[in-house]
Amino acid sequence: MTEAILVMLGFGAVCGTVLSLASKIFYVYEDPRIAEVEANLAGANCGGCGYAGCSAAAAAVVSGKAPPNVCIVSGPELVANVAKVMGMDVGTAEPLKSLNTCDGGFRADDKFHYMGVQTCAAVSTMYGGKRECRVGCLGYGDCVRSCKFDAIHMGPDGFPIVDEIKCVGCGACEKACPKSILTVRTLSQRLLDINKTEDALAPCQQTCPAEIDIPMYIECITKGDYEGAVHTLRLRNPLILTCGRVCPHPCEDYCRRGIEDEPVSINQLKRFVADFEMNSGTRFPISCAPETGKKVAVIGGGPAGLSCAFFLKRVGHDVTIFEAMPHLGGMVRYGIPEYRLPKKTLDWEIQGILNLGIEARTNMRFGRDFNMGTLSYEGFDAVFFGIGAWSDYTLGIKGEDASGVYTGINFLSRFAGGEKIPIGKKCVVVGGGNTAIDCVRTLVRLGAEEVTLLYRRTRKEMPANVVEIEAAEHEGVxxxxxxxxxxxxxxESGNATHLEYLKMELGEPDASGRRRPVPVEGSETLIEADMIISAIGQRPDVSFKEDAKSLEDLVITRWNTLDNDPITLQCSIPKIFTGGDSATGASLVVSAIGGGRRAARSIHQYLMGESVKPPENVLFKTHIPESLFEHVDGVIPSERARMPELPVATRIKTFEEVDLVLPEEAALKEASRCMNCCRLCYNKDTRKKAA
Structure with missing residues (x-):
């Protein structure tokens, strides 16, 4: 008996020793954060996140393979708790939502009759699908069947409709769609998206420098969803009141309806919904992503700077605008007269941007009141230069230093700032752009007896907006x-009395595509003028670089612009970005707005430690060839809405706004003229009437 007990004790001792050694050899450590993360997940074990239950999802979060918002059914509070456990910024918890980019459906023509398995995956294997459009929806509903939350249904027009309230952003629909028309994105990703060659885009949207989804916001108007139209516009453009008044709407040149009829008055419709919000007595809410803790300095409060600041703030960054003038607005405030853009309207729009939590410091000139060292000391992680083009070109002729001779932007900005400028009786403005037109129309309102615009080419070559040219002519210019x-x-007193000019004739086209003016020898002629304004263009003032050692590596071009990548807008110093006139030279307001958003995208990449680069196959200042038609079938001509305006006799005596907003009935009628185009699809008028 004793021997048996001793044997058993010995055996037990041996087993204990072995087990002790084994536990040390085969011990598996489990990070305690896994349990904490799992405790903050929904506990549904549904697998919708792509992992085998909540334990696996928690392990993926801790290992860095999944973000804090991996659980598709957790609310913002639980996601924030997960982020806190991981010591991560809650900004990574920005919710994902599915977005359908195609509304072609039954409008899309078929290139062959399909009699196979009724799924998108199956039909896509045959020449990419039966539809003529190679990027559009196939319509068999693979996405609908993939969604476990009843957030997608196939609409009556043959394309999927996403219910954003039910959508949890699980990504199942995106994986199921063989054409990639359903994408799961955060708000930030949608705000900073750039048009690509494979996107489903109408010609007008391809043309817009701000890349606005024009068919979408006009479709909202037709449904009476004016708030939805404003939100659609603000995904790309924060200055819709301003653009609705001053944009030359290049998009309308590519309106598909205009091929067979008059183009849709796209810009008037933008003005209509923008004014609707302003006059409604409230502001539509603007959502922003959670804070990232990153700081950006925006130098220049013009359209490019305001746009960049707006989008940076919306994706979660802290932004401060530094403006040299007393008020924000840049050239749209100091270069565009009150009769085109009332200051109270501009103030309302800018205040809406600042209300997001953006700080503005006015009367602060870079190089005088602060510099790169100041910004570094304050902890700014990146800098955007949107300094505009405030330096006028002079005529470069003898005698232009005489009293009574001005330059265009100098004249307009001094007047806009409240300075009393003596106005001549006979005024001559030299130039053919919008600044020249603004000058002549301002002079008419200031009481000049005779106003003449002198231009070296013909009316056909004038770069100014046609409507502005005609308006000035109606006003007596x-x-x-x-x-x-x-x-x-x-x-003898040094006051200008005449302007001498040479007659010109047009020769061969120059680099701009316009015929080059050639002087006619011996044709010198005098025109009486006691006030002369040179409005032949302007360029950025980059004198701030002269004594700044920290900017030695900042490359300036021969046009006084900041050298930059035209798409990313990153400068030669990696933390510096630019946009607007300081990047391109004097250009359109809407181009500056588009540049500000592209720069915000690049700055976001830089701040997040990503490579600063555009997406593959970016569509930049080009068009998708197959979307440009020579003929458009099914168009019934209908009259384009005419913009209401103040009578000439009234408006030349005041600086009240000349161009007025469309009445609601006229706006709805004009919106109905839009064919809701996409890449190839569009609504035919005949089909509308049949319905």
């Missing part, structure tokens, strides 16, 4: 074409 100034004649 005289045009003198094919004339180039050669000298200013002044009296």
């Amino acid at each position: 005289k045009y003198h074409f094919l004339a180039a100034p050669t000298r200013v004649v002044s009296d």
Whole structure:
């Protein structure tokens, strides 16, 4: 008996020793954070996240393979708790939502009759699908069947409709769609998306420098969803009141309806919904992503700077705008007269941007009141230069230093700032762009007896907006074409009395595509003028770089612009970005807005430690060839809405706004003219009437 007990004790001791050694050899450590993360998940074990239950999802979060918002059924509070456990910023918990980019459906023509398995996956294997459009929806509902939350249904027009309230962003629909028309994105990703060659885009949207989804916001108007139209616009453009008044709407040149009829008045419809919000007595809410803790300095409060600040704030970054002038707005405040853009309207729009939590410091000139060292000391992680093009080109002729001779932007900005400028009786403005037109129309309102615009080419080559050229003519401005100034004649007191010019004739086209003006020898002619304004263009003032050692590596081009990548807008110093006129030279307001958003995208990449680069196959200042038609079938001509305006006799005596907003009935009628185009699809008028 004793021997048996001793044997058993010995055996037990041996087993204990072995087990002790084994536990040390084969011990598996489990990170305690896994249990904490799992405790903050929904506990549904549904597998919708792509992992085998909540334990596996928690392990994926801790290992860095999944974000804190991996659980598709957890609310924001639980996601924030998970982020806190991981010591991560809650900003990573920005919710995902599915977005359908195609509304072609039954509008899309078929290229062959299909009699196979009724799934998108099956039909896509045959030449990419039966539809003529190679990027559009196939319509068999694989996405609908993949969704476990009843958040997608196939609409009556043959394309999927996403219910954003039910959508949890699980990504199942995106994986199921063989055409990639359903994408699961955060708000930030949608805000910073750039048009690509494979996108489903209408020609007008491809043309818009701000890349606005034009068919979408017009479709909202037709449904009476004005708030939805404003939100659609603000995904790309924060200055819709301003653009609705001053944009030359290049998008309308590519309106598909315009091929067979008059183009849709896209810009007037933008103005209509923008004014609707302003006059409604409330502001539609603007959502922003959670804070990232990153700080960006925006130098220049013009359209490019305001746009960049708006989008940076919406994706979670802290933004401060530094503006040299007393008020924000840049060239749209100090270069565009009140009769085109009332200051109270601009103020309302800018205040809406600042209300997001953006700080503005005015009367702060870079290089004088602060510099790169100041910004570094304050902890700014990146800098955006949107300094505009405030330096006027002079005529470069003898005598232009005479009293009574001004430059365009200098004249307009001084007047806009409240300065009393003596106005001549006979005024001549030299130039053919919008600044020249703004000058002549301002002079008419200030009481000049005779106002003449002198231009070295013909009316056809004038770069100014056609409607502005016509409006100035209606207001009594005289045009003198094919004339180039050669000298200013002044009296004994140094006051300008005449402008001498040479007659010109058009030769061969130059780099701009316009025929080059060639002087006619011996054709010198005098025109009486006691006030002369040179409005032949402007460029950025980059004098701030002269004494700044920290900016030695900042490359400036021969046009005084900041050298930059035209798509990413990153400069030669990696933390510096630019946009607007300081990137391109003097250009359109809407181009500056588009540049501000592209720069915000690049700055976001830089701040997040990503590579600063555009997406593959970016569509930049180009068009998708197959979307450009020569003929459009099924168009019944209908009259384009005419913009209401103040009568000439009234408006030339005041600076009240000339162009008025469309009445609601006219706006709805004009919106119905839009064919809701996409890449290839569009609504035919005949089909509308049949319905």
